[in-house]
Amino acid sequence: MVPSRDEAMRIYLEYNSNEALLRHAENVEGVMRHFAAKYGEDVEYWGVVGLLHDIDYEQYPDEHCKKAPELLAAHGVDEGIIRSVVSHGWGICADIEPVHFMEKVLYAIDELTGLINAAVLMRPSKSAMDLEYKSLWKKYKTASFAAGVDRGVIERGCEMLGMDLKDVIEECIIAMRAVEKP
Numbered sequence: 001m002v003p004s005r006d007e008a009m010r011i012y013l014e015y016n017s018n019e020a021l022l023r024h025a026e027n028v029e030g031v032m033r034h035f036a037a038k039y040g041e042d043v044e045y046w047g048v049v050g051l052l053h054d055i056d057y058e059q060y061p062d063e064h065c066k067k068a069p070e071l072l073a074a075h076g077v078d079e080g081i082i083r084s085v086v087s088h089g090w091g092i093c094a095d096i097e098p099v100h101f102m103e104k105v106l107y108a109i110d111e112l113t114g115l116i117n118a119a120v121l122m123r124p125s126k127s128a129m130d131l132e133y134k135s136l137w138k139k140y141k142t143a144s145f146a147a148g149v150d151r152g153v154i155e156r157g158c159e160m161l162g163m164d165l166k167d168v169i170e171e172c173i174i175a176m177r178a179v180e181k182p
Contacts (some may be wrong), residue, residue, distance in 0.1 A: 002077075032050030110157075114148075
């Protein structure tokens with residue numbers, strides 16, 4: 001079953017209550033929808049994958065991407081979605097390599113959305129609306145800023161996609177502006 005966005009949110013909220021994690025899931029969902037629309041892909045499907053990508057993270061952080069298949073299968077979620085969700089942890093906490101375009105996008109942008117969110121929280125406006133690439137790039141190059149964000153994953157994801165890091169960053173900023181809540 002490919003859940004609707006509302007069904008995916010119900011599933012997500014069954015296992016997650018942390019507001020910051022929900023905001024991250026919604027940011028990733030928004031960026032996935034943006035890339036799907038940009039490349040003529042299924043916006044709803046990509047959005048559901050983005051929303052559910054960290055389904056197991058809050059309750060099972062030590063089993064991240066390992067518990068997700070069980071949780072999603074219990075709700076009858078499509079195997080393709082499950083595979084895509086798990087693939088975002090490739091080389092970190094999962095063995096499933098991103099092979100489909102959508103999986104590569106998810107792999108590249110998951111950590112990047114976290115970095116952008118951290119930069120947004122540091123801004124006086126607390127908004128992505130006035131965040132520009134140049135400002136984010138300075139923070140990206142500063143290893144101590146958002147030190148938990150694995151820039152190597154972002155860069156490997158861009159390489160897998162055959163896309164320039166700058167372009168991916170700019171697209172992510174645009175996408176996160178579109179889903180920002182007032």
